Amino acid sequence: MIDGFQEGFLAEAQELLNSLEESLLALEDNPEDGELVAAVFRAMHTIKGSAGMFGFDVVAGFTHHVESALETVRSGKSPVTPSLIDLTLQCRDHIRALLDTPEVTSELDEQSKKLQRLLELEVSPPGTRDQSGPAKPVERRLISEDASVVLPADSVEQDRFPITWHIRFIPDSKIMANGTNPLLLLQELQEMGDCTTVAHTEGILPVDTFDLGSCGTSWDLFLTTTENENALRDVFMFVEDECELLIRKVDEIDFGDPQQYKRLGQILVERGVVEESVVADALAGQTRLGEVLRSRGVDAREIETALQEQEHARKARQKIQSESGAASIRVQSEKLDDLVDLVGELVTLQARLSQTAILQEESSLQAIAEHFERLIGELRDHTMSIRMLPISSTFSRFKRLVRDLARDLHKEVDLETEGGDTELDKTVIERLQDPLVHVIRNSIDHGVELPDQRVAAGKRRNGTVRLVARHTGANVEIRVEDDGKGLDRERIIAKAIKNGLISADTQLSDREVYDMVFMAGFSTAAEVTSVSGRGVGMDVVRREIDTIGGSVAVESTPGQGSAVVMTIPLTLAIIDGLLVRIADERFVIPLSNVSECVEYHRNGKKEGLLENRGELIPLMDLRSEFSIIGELPEIEQAVVVETGIGAVGFLVDAVIGDHQTVIKNLGQLYHHVEAVSGATILGDGTVALIIDVQRLVNSNVRNKRVAQ
Amino acid sequence: MSTNVRVVNFTGDVTLSTVTGLAETVTTALKEVPMVLVSLSQCTDIDLAGVQLLISLKRYARLHKKAVHLTGAVPEVVAGRMTAGGFTPNPVREGRELDTHLEDKGAPND
Numbered sequence: 001m002i003d004g005f006q007e008g009f010l011a012e013a014q015e016l017l018n019s020l021e022e023s024l025l026a027l028e029d030n031p032e033d034g035e036l037v038a039a040v041f042r043a044m045h046t047i048k049g050s051a052g053m054f055g056f057d058v059v060a061g062f063t064h065h066v067e068s069a070l071e072t073v074r075s076g077k078s079p080v081t082p083s084l085i086d087l088t089l090q091c092r093d094h095i096r097a098l099l100d101t102p103e104v105t106s107e108l109d110e111q112s113k114k115l116q117r118l119l120e121l122e123v124s125p126p127g128t129r130d131q132s133g134p135a136k137p138v139e140r141r142l143i144s145e146d147a148s149v150v151l152p153a154d155s156v157e158q159d160r161f162p163i164t165w166h167i168r169f170i171p172d173s174k175i176m177a178n179g180t181n182p183l184l185l186l187q188e189l190q191e192m193g194d195c196t197t198v199a200h201t202e203g204i205l206p207v208d209t210f211d212l213g214s215c216g217t218s219w220d221l222f223l224t225t226t227e228n229e230n231a232l233r234d235v236f237m238f239v240e241d242e243c244e245l246l247i248r249k250v251d252e253i254d255f256g257d258p259q260q261y262k263r264l265g266q267i268l269v270e271r272g273v274v275e276e277s278v279v280a281d282a283l284a285g286q287t288r289l290g291e292v293l294r295s296r297g298v299d300a301r302e303i304e305t306a307l308q309e310q311e312h313a314r315k316a317r318q319k320i321q322s323e324s325g326a327a328s329i330r331v332q333s334e335k336l337d338d339l340v341d342l343v344g345e346l347v348t349l350q351a352r353l354s355q356t357a358i359l360q361e362e363s364s365l366q367a368i369a370e371h372f373e374r375l376i377g378e379l380r381d382h383t384m385s386i387r388m389l390p391i392s393s394t395f396s397r398f399k400r401l402v403r404d405l406a407r408d409l410h411k412e413v414d415l416e417t418e419g420g421d422t423e424l425d426k427t428v429i430e431r432l433q434d435p436l437v438h439v440i441r442n443s444i445d446h447g448v449e450l451p452d453q454r455v456a457a458g459k460r461r462n463g464t465v466r467l468v469a470r471h472t473g474a475n476v477e478i479r480v481e482d483d484g485k486g487l488d489r490e491r492i493i494a495k496a497i498k499n500g501l502i503s504a505d506t507q508l509s510d511r512e513v514y515d516m517v518f519m520a521g522f523s524t525a526a527e528v529t530s531v532s533g534r535g536v537g538m539d540v541v542r543r544e545i546d547t548i549g550g551s552v553a554v555e556s557t558p559g560q561g562s563a564v565v566m567t568i569p570l571t572l573a574i575i576d577g578l579l580v581r582i583a584d585e586r587f588v589i590p591l592s593n594v595s596e597c598v599e600y601h602r603n604g605k606k607e608g609l610l611e612n613r614g615e616l617i618p619l620m621d622l623r624s625e626f627s628i629i630g631e632l633p634e635i636e637q638a639v640v641v642e643t644g645i646g647a648v649g650f651l652v653d654a655v656i657g658d659h660q661t662v663i664k665n666l667g668q669l670y671h672h673v674e675a676v677s678g679a680t681i682l683g684d685g686t687v688a689l690i691i692d693v694q695r696l697v698n699s700n701v702r703n704k705r706v707a708q
Numbered sequence: 709m710s711t712n713v714r715v716v717n718f719t720g721d722v723t724l725s726t727v728t729g730l731a732e733t734v735t736t737a738l739k740e741v742p743m744v745l746v747s748l749s750q751c752t753d754i755d756l757a758g759v760q761l762l763i764s765l766k767r768y769a770r771l772h773k774k775a776v777h778l779t780g781a782v783p784e785v786v787a788g789r790m791t792a793g794g795f796t797p798n799p800v801r802e803g804r805e806l807d808t809h810l811e812d813k814g815a816p817n818d
Contacts, residue, residue: 181755187792197794204760206768212727
């Protein structure tokens with residue numbers, strides 16, 4: 001059974017695997033970039049260590065092999081090759097599969113062994129390749145020992161405040177005789193935290209009088225770390241008899257203490273370099289303290305290192321305080337969902353309070369209700385903002401998709417993204433994933449041409465797919481653009497005639513023609529290749545986007561490319577709605593769909609069309625749609641809504657007004673009801689259904705009740 | 709070709725095992741010309757003995773009213789070691805810049 005810690009590890013591992021994938025793809029473009037190699041190695045190293053620590057031994061064992069292979073790359077023994085990137089990406093996918101599967105199956109085990117063998121072959125020197133045998137299993141002992149050193153820096157001693165240490169390291173002149181390279185010791189210290197190293201080279205003499213095998217250098221280091229003194233001393237374990245070592249704590253950073261670090265005089269007094277009275281004396285003058293003390297014979301080196309100490313401590317405090325200011329915590333998304341639900345309840349309760357206050361005509365109660373409303377509004381905005389995620393988290397996942405797909409189709413495609421910092425509700429982002437995958441697949445498969453065809457058409461060899469996100473009012477517009485051949489209008493019309501969707505003499509605008517690609521059954525087997533082979537057409541994309549209250553359209557210029565434009569609401573939990581009434585029933589129409597409300601007099605007219613400013617709009621009578629009985633009012637209201645097929649008027653008895661709508665799920669029992677997307681609780685405790693504009697209109701189009 | 713300046717390439721490892729030979733090459737050159745430019749661009753690694761050699765050569769040249777300067781690109785590994793040893797505050801990839809840092813490194817009373 002997976003416990004809370006393991007769950008935390010799994011979440012973190014997914015993030016690490018995502019960043020690993022990004023680094024690998026970047027490395028493929030820049031194989032010489034040492035920092036990217038290091039990033040790939042670090043990600044693998046962290047996964048291995050944490051997996052071992054949380055009992056995912058199989059993952060740790062497999063990752064150990066990958067890490068060993070990457071180590072040969074990091075140390076420069078093996079080059080970064082396209083095949084190594086491919087293989088490491090496969091390993092990354094395999095680690096994901098291992099994490100997803102609690103019990104290791106024989107296929108997974110077989111795959112682990114196969115990948116290990118391939119990796120060993122890939123990184124082994126050419127002469128030794130044929131001798132590489134099957135991979136040896138990694139013992140648990142190895143992993144658990146290693147796990148203690150591979151913990152990410154931020155998980156070690158998290159509860160400790162960082163401490164700034166002053167380390168004075170004066171090696172004996174003969175320290176290098178037994179092979180010690182003091183620079184490596186210093187490097188080890190620097191890896192423990194933020195370090196300022198000051199070298200003193202006065203001991204180095206001109207070359208004719210200097211023994212080049214002796215050490216003429218000493219150091220003062222200022223290290224800010226969460227490690228304790230013993231850990232620092234351990235670095236010098238093998239040279240402690242060959243050096244003079246002084247380690248002292250100079251500053252303990254308390255996050256709540258914004259005070260400045262010690263002054264120069266205080267540092268020198270604490271070090272015992274000068275008496276307090278000397279400092280007081282020197283401070284009496286106007287000259288800088290350092291200069292005065294130097295003129296009084298105080299060791300210049302001590303003054304220099306004291307100044308370095310002051311500078312280091314100042315920077316360390318600044319850094320840590322800014323980091324602690326921007327600190328974030330990891331919270332399970334379910335908890336956020338619960339919080340949003342609770343805020344939804346509060347919004348409902350607040351509506352009820354406001355209504356009660358109005359009914360009772362009690363001014364003090366009304367004042368409280370108004371104040372309460374303001375506070376709830378702020379609480380709602382803050383809570384919703386917590387669930388907002390930048391869409392870049394989704395965009396970055398498509399790099400791999402584009403790369404693999406382009407390769408499979410022998411195309412060359414670059415992915416560009418713009419507006420990745422645009423934020424959307426977490427739930428919306430999750431539900432956008434599949435439609436986006438499908439649209440991008442379509443763009444690469446059917447839009448972008450083969451390299452030779454592009455060159456022949458006078459285009460760049462590499463095609464481009466652009467993912468663009470931007471805010472448009474209460475919505476976010478996401479565009480998937482390609483610079484391919486664009487949609488073929490004539491071909492679409494021919495197919496539509498063949499499928500009986502339109503007659504040969506139908507006159508259609510470009511928008512209407514392109515919109516037909518979203519019709520169910522429009523895709524044909526000839527167009528859906530193996531890579532688009534999810535068995536779904538663009539109609540599924542439209543349906544998915546509809547269910548999250550968005551809309552989708554296609555723009556295209558022949559020969560220059562096409563764009564699929566998705567308009568998505570910012571959130572799904574609370575929406576602004578228009579509250580309407582039919583007899584005693586109330587309904588909510590999402591305000592984002594509503595364009596206007598007009599009065600409607602039947603006057604014995606046959607319902608069906610509304611003439612509005614010279615335009616004929618098809619009407620839908622919601623009363624008959626929902627089988628509501630009762631007397632018709634003399635004047636009805638037509639709520640004009642924008643849909644995928646254009647404007648449609650919904651006939652209702654009365655428009656009550658705008659309503660902040662907390663969406664409640666109706667549950668599986670009502671899943672097949674196309675006309676409603678959910679329900680909301682009104683201020684008086686009654687329930688109002690939320691109309692799913694797009695699906696209601698679509699179902700009527702299918703039943704031919706609304707004229708197109 | 710200038711007869712006043714000579715360029716000496718330090719190739720391979722500049723470490724404890726090679727510093728004596730490299731020192732001799734530079735001091736011999738300094739007997740013939742007033743300025744030697746040392747290039748580290750083909751250096752594959754450096755240890756403390758190597759860094760000390762560079763500083764020591766500069767001090768020797770100065771004592772004899774001559775000059776030793778660093779030139780060319782500085783390999784990543786050398787730049788990293790220089791920073792690790794506190795000889796430069798950040799990795800320096802340009803010989804002239806590294807030269808300035810080593811020049812400033814607390815020369816003895818000369």
